[in-house]
Amino acid sequence: MELEKVEEVKINGSLLPYRPNKPNELKGIAGPIFPLPVFFKDTIPRQAAIIQIFCLQENEQTIQGDNLFFDSELNQGVYIHSYKDMLNDTG
DSSP, rough: OOEEEEEEEEEEEEEOOOOOOOTTTTTTTOEEEEEEEEEEOOOSOOOOEEEEEEEEEEOEEEOOOOEEEEEETTTEEOOOOOOOHHHHOOO
């Protein structure tokens, strides 16, 4: 499987990061937003260490931004989450 890097793609059925402090990261996303833990503390019971906001893309939408790819086999857009962005982002 090869993914082609693109600047704009149609995507659906995905959780995309919603970062109000980075409005140009992804353009065109719209849908319900959810705060979700992305890292946990090493305790019992487990506690969230970092929580970030995600937008659920239930319906096909055309979005623009970084980390976007196109899978020609599945004819589907793909967003690749950046581990570095998750660690460095606080909002």
